[in-house]
Structures are given as C-alpha cells and as structure tokens.
Amino acid sequence: MPIFGPLGPSLAGYVRSSKTLSSWLKPISLWYANLAGYRRIGLRYDDLLVEERDDVQKALGRLSTREAYDRAFRIKQASQASITHQDLPKDKWVTVSEDKRYLKPYVLEVAKEDLERQKWDNLTVSRHR
Secondary structure, three states, X not given: OOEEEOOEEEOHHHHHHOHHHHHHHHHHHHHHHHHHOOOOOOOOHHHHOOXXXXXXXXXXXXXXXXXXXXXXXXXXXXXXXXXXXXXXXXXXXXXXXXXXXXXXHHHHHHHHHHHHHHHHHOOOOOOOO
C-alpha cells in the first residue's frame, strides 16, 4: 500500500526497506536518471522542481546564500547548454554522488508547517458560561 506524504503517494520507503527490491530497482533508477539528461547539462534533481509552487518558493527562500548562488549558476549554465544544443564537457557533468537532494528537506519542512498551520487555523474557540 502506498504511503501518502505531503507530496503525494510514495513507495520509496517500501523499496528502501526491501534489499531485494532495492537491488533490482537501483540500476533501473540510475539508468533512467542518466537517460533524462539533466546531469549532462549540469543540473541536480532538485533544480528541476517547479518553482511556481508555493512550498518550493518558501523552500528556496530558506536556502543558504551559497546554495542559492550554486543553484542559480547551475540553471544559467544549463540554459546556455540548452541554447547551444550541446552538453557540457564530461568533467562538468553532475555525478551520482553530487546529485543529492538539497531542496527536498526544506520542501518537506514547509509542507509540514503548512499542514500544522491549516490544523491550527481551523480551531474554533468557544466560551463556556
């Protein structure tokens, strides 16, 4: 049964807990990520998140100055590579070890805060006499 988190249904926890399933799916996930091509133009996975979402906007505001600068540089570099229709040189590709989720913890934190705020905003206070 899928686990429903703040970002929707996910089987990630189940896959990670099963060594057999994880060992089967890991090569497929690496193949798919390489096929997507975002690493060849210098992007990380979290650079692909849609910035127009409110939770992503709030999470971007929580990035450190260095992380925000690095993200902007990667996006500009990828835009230039896209315009010229060429991948970056191999030494500038993002490796699997560099492709870490830097924005996801902030997005999950924002989603958790929004759920808590929604819960508390719906409280009604009644006066007993």
